Amino acid sequence: MENQKQQVKQLCTDFRLSAIAADLDEIVSTAETEGIGYLELLSRLLKTEQLHRQQRDESRRMKSASLPRNSDLSLYEAKRNGLTDRRLAALRELNWIDQLFNLVLMGPSGTGKTMLAAGLAKDAVKAGYHVYFRTMEEIVSTLKTRDFVRSQTAEYKKMLRANLIVIDDVMLFPLEKNVAVSFFNFINQIYESTSIIVTTNKKPTEWAKMLEDEVIATALLDRILFRCEVINLTGESYRMENRKTFLDK
Template sequence: MESVNEEIKQLCEQFRLGGIYPGLQQAVQQAEKDNTGYGAFTLGLLKAEAEHRSRKDRERRLKTAGLPAGADLDNFDTTVDNGLSPRKLSQLRELNWIDQIFNVVLMGPSGVGKTRIASGLCLDAVRAGYKAYFRTMQDIVSTLRTKDAVPSQNTEYRRLLKANLIVIDDIMLFPLQKEIAVAFFNFINHVYENASIVITTNKAPAEWAKMLDDEVIATALLDRILYRCEIIRLSGESYRMKNRKSFFEKQND
């Protein structure tokens, strides 16, 4: 029996059936106890393998998504008045706009929840089975600069080209050099017809030309992003400033 178990283990490793062997002995004992037929027993093993692969796939997609901590919108405080009603947030979380290849622009000052909402939508998309990625604008710039010289960045670039959803956080926070502005336009031009794009920004579209130092590129970029797009203007007091921490103990001075 021991030699049989070892051979089964080796074959599971050879065929990469990581979900079958760990629970095999328990499955055999349960089948003997329940007098399970061969078909039902085999089906149980295959279901275990399917669940194992599904779990591993979710873990892989979550890892490559690059989500910041605290992205889960289930914990989002919908009582805060930031210009996005709970009803609209619920509609966004249904993710129908991804299937329709619609974009979302979250615009507003710092601290009103842009990144929180964008990362939460990305997490929802990953859980729903989409290839979704959260990247800062600086991440994108770094990839564009080095993709032809660094293999890992080339892999990252090709991964983004195959995405269903790309979140770009803090777009146009800093000015872009002409070479990078052109590369960024080419990137958006490659993906906008096949992937939804969520953008967070504190700059109105009219200000993008200044950040790119090129009105033609800015116009062409906005043309692709805004063609099928929902612009959501967030407002209100900065959550971070409202809940600012201090290392001094509260006391009467």
């Protein structure tokens, strides 16, 4: 019996079925106690491997997404920022990703734009989507250097493979004309195959000033807003309300 188990474990290792190899003794022992049939035993073994691979893949996708620390929507106070629980629940169903809709989260600093975007991105990772979360500055840096820096070439390819791209703090700083063109070309390349979440404290009417080109701004907004839900978040800044100090202690 033990020799057979060792042979099975070796075969599992050869076929890269690491979870079955690791849990074989326990599963076989339980099967013997319960007196289950061969098909049920086989089913349990394969489900063990399936669960292990799903968890491993999710862990890899989560690492690749590079989500910020605060990405747990169970802690998100939707009503505080003018978002109803019903609307938040609809967003968390993630149907809009399959339909290639975009989200534009607008509002003053501290109203939860990044946390909402990160939380939806985390939900998407757990649902099996490939997600890419970066700031506008990081996206621009990748676009500038992808042709001659190997690591940035890999980053760019990762961006193109994503089902959902989150671009945080869009238009926080003005862009030079050549950078604005590169950013437009990137959005133009992905908008028909990838859902995009944009967070910004600038109204669309202000984008032309930040891009220093009304034509590019109009074309960029045309692609982002074509299939899009615009959500205006309101309220006082969470950071200012919860500001910490050490001098008063």
